[in-house]
Amino acid sequence: MDGHFVPNMTFGAPVVTMVRPHVERPKEAFGRGTFDCHMMIAEPKKWVKDFKKAGADLYCFHYEAALDSTAAESPEETSDKKTSPKELIKYIHDQGIRAGIALKPKTPVDVLYDVLNNDNKDEMVLIMTVEPGFGGQKFMPDMMPKVEALRKRYPELNIEVDGGLSEKTIDVAADAGANVIVAGSAVFGADDPSQVIAKLREAITSRRHVRE
Numbered sequence: 001m002d003g004h005f006v007p008n009m010t011f012g013a014p015v016v017t018m019v020r021p022h023v024e025r026p027k028e029a030f031g032r033g034t035f036d037c038h039m040m041i042a043e044p045k046k047w048v049k050d051f052k053k054a055g056a057d058l059y060c061f062h063y064e065a066a067l068d069s070t071a072a073e074s075p076e077e078t079s080d081k082k083t084s085p086k087e088l089i090k091y092i093h094d095q096g097i098r099a100g101i102a103l104k105p106k107t108p109v110d111v112l113y114d115v116l117n118n119d120n121k122d123e124m125v126l127i128m129t130v131e132p133g134f135g136g137q138k139f140m141p142d143m144m145p146k147v148e149a150l151r152k153r154y155p156e157l158n159i160e161v162d163g164g165l166s167e168k169t170i171d172v173a174a175d176a177g178a179n180v181i182v183a184g185s186a187v188f189g190a191d192d193p194s195q196v197i198a199k200l201r202e203a204i205t206s207r208r209h210v211r212e
């Protein structure tokens with residue numbers, strides 16, 4: 001979060017660098033230990049290399065930001081050229097990491113149909129189930145048709161949901177086809193976080209939307 005794309009700020013690549021050595025690298029694509037960096041920032045292309053160097057396995061940018069941001073490849077650089085969502089996915093893959101593309105609640109899902117590759121093995125889509133910027137908001141069930149549409153069209157795509165996920169809302173998300181869950185308050189506010197994580201995981205694995 002950069003205080004521009006969203007009205008809040010969080011940490012950057014130096015924190016990722018410090019945490020990375022304490023978490024074993026994933027043994028397979030999207031596996032345990034994946035550092036999935038959700039970039040709620042206005043200039044997503046500028047930070048890909050820094051986050052890759054810091055240890056990100058997956059760089060997830062916002063579609064809305066990539067529509068109107070620079071093609072410059074570092075924070076120090078300027079460029080008159082623009083990037084685009086499709087170009088940025090390719091650029092992230094060229095850096096040797098996986099790409100995620102996030103949609104804010106008001107952005108329709110069909111904008112992605114010309115952006116995603118036919119082979120989705122190195123991609124993920126994040127459907128925001130709150131307006132990005134703050135934890136502790138209410139889950140928006142009206143985002144589920146977007147998840148359903150993606151799951152129908154891309155059976156093997158990793159589909160992430162973020163915002164208001166808990167034991168109360170997980171079944172709706174899992175039934176719609178989400179298989180990657182971001183949960184803040186429900187986990188960090190729990191007496192037993194591992195129990196909550198286990199329940200969320202069970203809701204997803206019992207649906208098995210992604211073929212193994």
Ligand SMILES: O=C(CO)[C@H](O)[C@H](O)COP(=O)(O)O
Binds near residue numbers: 130132136163183184
């Ligand atoms: O970053 C977010 C919004 O920008 C996430 O929604 C948030 O971190 C998840 O928190 P919660 O589970 O409390 O909704």
